[in-house]
Amino acid sequence: xxxxxxxxxxxxxxxxIDALMFWIGAHSARCxxxxxxxxxxxxxxxxxxxxxxYFAKFESAFRAAATAKIAQNQIPxxxxxxxxxxxxxxxxxxxxxxxxxxxx
Numbered sequence: 005x006x007x008x009x010x011x012x013x014x015x016x017x018x019x020x021i022d023a024l025m026f027w028i029g030a031h032s033a034r035c036x037x038x039x040x041x042x043x044x045x046x047x048x049x050x051x052x053x054x055x056x057x058y059f060a061k062f063e064s065a066f067r068a069a070a071t072a073k074i075a076q077n078q079i080p081x082x083x084x085x086x087x088x089x090x091x092x093x094x095x096x097x098x099x100x101x102x103x104x105x106x107x108x
Contacts, residue, residue, distance in 0.1 A: 015059060017052040023086070024055045028070050031079070035070045036086040044089035045096075065095040 014027035023036040042050040042058060050058070059066055069091040079085055 015056065017056060019052070024052075024059055026059070026066065026070075028067070028074075031070075031074055032082045033079075033084045035066075035084070037066065037092070038086065041087065041089040041092065045092060062092075062096060065099050066092055068099065069095040 016025050017023075018025050018036070021036065021038070023038040024042070025034050025036050027033075028035055037055070037059070039050055039052070039055060042055040046054060046058060066087065069087050070085065072095065073079070073085060073087065073091055077085075
């Protein structure tokens with residue numbers, strides 16, 4: 005979700021675990037994406053700011069990946085989770101195909 009200034013609400017960088025965290029309201033939990041996942045997605049070393057910027061650009065894919073992981077693994081409401089680069093990449097490909105009018 006975006007604030008009036010364009011920033012993403014409920015997204016933080018946790019330096020103690022080296023991960024971006026975002027809130028999943030419908031699941032009442034937080035989701036972590038570690039810097040190593042961003043390194044794979046960006047294909048280079050990623051600073052915390054790089055990770056936040058990438059998340060903001062592709063927020064819908066991250067949220068779709070979290071929703072899919074919750075459903076697939078039947079993660080109980082209120083249970084925090086994490087996404088891997090594969091989780092996110094899968095949704096990036098699906099969303100890209102959908103936006104181009106291809107069949108998923």
